[in-house]
Amino acid sequence: MSGEWRTDPDDWEAQDDHPVLRSSEGHWLSLTRRGVLKGGLGLAAVFVGGCAVTGGARPRIGFTPLPAQTDPGFDAVRVPAGYRAVPFYSWGDPIDAEAPRWRADAGNDWHDQLRQAGDNHDGMHYFPFADNPNGHGLLVINHEKVATDFLHPRGATVLHDEQGRPRRPDEEVNKELAAHGVSVIEIAKDRDGQWRRIMTSSYNRRISGLTPMILSGPAAGAEAMRTASDPTGRRVIGTFANCALGYTPWGTYLACEENWPNYFVNRDAEDYQRRPQQARYRLSQGERSNYYLWETAQSRFDATPDRSLPHQGEVNEPNRFGWVVEIDPFDPDSTPVKRTAMGRLVRECATPSLADDGRMAFYFGDDTRGEYIYKFVPRDRYRADDPAANRELLDHGTLYVAVFHDDGRGEWRPLRHGQGPLNAANGFPDQAAVLINARGAADLLGATRMDRPEWVAVRPGSREVYVTLTNNDERGVDDGQPVNAANPRPRNLHGQILRWRERDNDPAATVFDWELFLLAGYPAGGEAPAHQWGTIQGDVFSSPDGLWFDPAGRLWIETDYDDESPDHQAMGTNQLLCADPDSGEVRRFLVGPRGCEITGITGTPDGRTLWVNVQHPGISYPASDGHTRPRSTTVLITRDDGGEIGT
Helix, strand or coil: CCCCCCCCHHHHHHHHCCCCCCCCCCCCCCCCHHHHHHHHHHHHHHHHHHCCCCCCCCCCCCCCCCCCCCCCCCCCCECCCCEEEEEEEECCCECCCCCCCCCCCCCCCHHHHCCECCCCEEEEEEEECCCCCCCEEEEEEEECCCCHHHHCECECCCEECCCCCEECCHHHHHHHHHHCEEEEEEEEECCCCCEEECCCCCCCEEECCCCEEEEECCCCCCHHHCCCCCCCCCEEECCCCEEEEEECCCCCEEEEECCHHHHCEECCHHHHHHCHHHHCCCCEECCCCCCCCHHHCCHHHECCCCCCCHHHCCCCHHHHCCCEEEECCCCCCCCCEEEHHHCCCCECCEEEEECCCCCEEEEEEECCEEECEEEEEECCCCCCCCHHHHCCHHHCEEEEEEEECCCCEEEEEECCCCCCCCCHHHCCCCHHHHHHCHHHHHHHCCCCCEECEEEEEECCCCCCEEEEECCECCCCCCCCCCCCCCCCCCCECCCEEEEEEEHHHCCCCCEEEEEEEEECCECCCCCCCHHHECCCEECCCCCEEEEEECCCCCEEEEECCCCCCCCCHHHCCCEEEEECCCCCEEEEEEECCCCCEEEEEEECCCCCEEEEEEECCCCCCCCCCCCCCCCCEEEEEEECCCCCCCC
C-alpha cells in the first residue's frame, strides 16, 4: 500500500473542513398499498403535530448523568441506569432476508455490499406509519464514507503501473461505492414490544454510489452539468459523502452530500484556476484525489479536461455533486432526485421549518472552517391536501445566506441572479451558475464566515432555530476570519451553539434575532487555557455536531472530536448530551466506544424509542471482543420501564 495515501477516515478531517478560497413478516403485521399511503400522509400530521407539542412548556430532564469515559480501552456504549442500548443495524448486515450475511473477514464482494448495510452510519430519520406511529415505520440511514482498512480483508490495495502511477482495483472501488449512500429498512415492534427489522419487506433497499439519479431544478441540463457520459446534464450515477439529513412533511428523505470535493481530481492546474466552481470548493488537484483514488479505476472521478471528448470529458462531473438528494422511502421503485434549486454546498443538513399556513424553510450548514449558513425558501406553500403539488416544491424557490451582525441582528441575503453583484460581469451569467458556485455567490453578498456550521435543529412549538458550530482553530489566526460576536473565541477548539428566531416566527422571513446558546469547552478559570473555556451549565463536552429536538422539546447534542488529542482527553470518548433549551442545563446521557463519532439521531413520536449512530468505532465495537473488525452501528435505546427517554 502507498504510504502517501490516507486510508483512515480520522486522518481526513483536515481535508474535510479546511478553509478555502472566497412485505411484512408474520401474521401480526399486514401491509397494503393503502397502509403505505396512510404512512406517507400520516407523516405530515406527525410533522405538524411535532411543531405544536411543547408550546411554552419546559421539557423535563430527569436522568442521572454519566461521567466522562476516559479509559483508552473503552469499547462499548453506555447509557444511564434504567436505560438499555443495543446494536440494531451494523455495517454489513443484510438489507433483506435473501441478502448475503456479513463475513467477519470482510470477504464480501461488491455485489454483496450492495445488499448489505453501508459503512459509517450518519444522519437518519424515522418515518412512522400512521396506523401505528410508535411501533411501525421506516428507518432511513446515511452512510457517509468507508473505513477502507476494515472494508477489505487486507485494507485498501494500491497497485502501480510501469510509470509508478497508483491504481486501485475495480472490485475494491465498486465495493467502496456500494458501501456509501443510504439504507431504507422497515422496522416494527413484535408482540413482546421488541423492535425488529422486517426482513421480507418490499421497502428495504440500498441507495449507493452506483444508483442512477435524476438532476432537477434550475441547474439541470446546464452546460456546466454536461459530461461525455451524460450529454443531457440531467442524469447522474450515485450519491456519496452523505452526512446529515433532512426530511419533508410530504414523507420524503433528504440526503445531503458533504465532502464530495475530495473524491475528484483535476490535474490541469491552469484549467483548475479558470473554474471557480472547482477552486472555490477546493477540489482535489495535483496527481491524485484526496480520498480513495477512485479516478484510477473509474474515469468519471477524473475531472481533468480531455479536449478530444464532448464537453471535455468528465470535467463537469464534480458539479453534479454537493446537492440535496430527495428520496421517497415509501416507493422502493422511485428514482432519487438531486434538487439543484437548493444550491451546491459541502452540505451538512437540510432541516425543515413549517409554518401553520404552509410556508417553509430548509436550513443548511456548509461544514468547512470559515464557511456559511444558508436556508432555502420554496416559492410555493406546502399543501397537506394536495400531495401531487408538493412533489416539485424543492425545484422552485430562493436560496439565502446568513449575515450575523454583532448587535444580535441577522439578515438573509438572496442568492438570486441579476440581483446585486450576482451578474455576468462577476462570473454569474445565470441562476445555474449561482447555484453551482453558491459559495462564490455568498462571498459577493458579504455573508458571515462561521466556525464550521454543521447540524441545524428547529425547536418544536416556537420554531426557534439552533445550529452547531463545531470548531475552528483558524478563528482569529486567519486574517479572513476575525473574532466576532457569533464566533467569539480565537483558536476555537471546542465550538459553540447559536440560536435565532425569525421575524414573526416566519420561516420565510429575511431578518432574525440571534444569540449564543453556549460555548463548549472546559469550565472558566480552570487549568485549561482561556481560549478553551466554555459556558456550559453542566457536563463538559467539545465539538458539538449532531443536533436534534425530541417531541417534548429536549435538545440532544452529539459530539465529534479526537478523543486522543491532549486538548480533549479529559472529556473522554465522544458522547450524546441532553440540554434544556430554557435553562441551558446540559447532562451527559451516552458515551461511545473509543475512536468513534456519535452522530445521527431520531426517535418515535411518543419519545419512548431513540436511535443513535456510532460511526467508525476504533477497537472492535459492537462485538467488543478486542479482535473483531469494528462496525459502524445504529444503536436502539429504550427505557427498562418503557417510559419516555430523557425524563
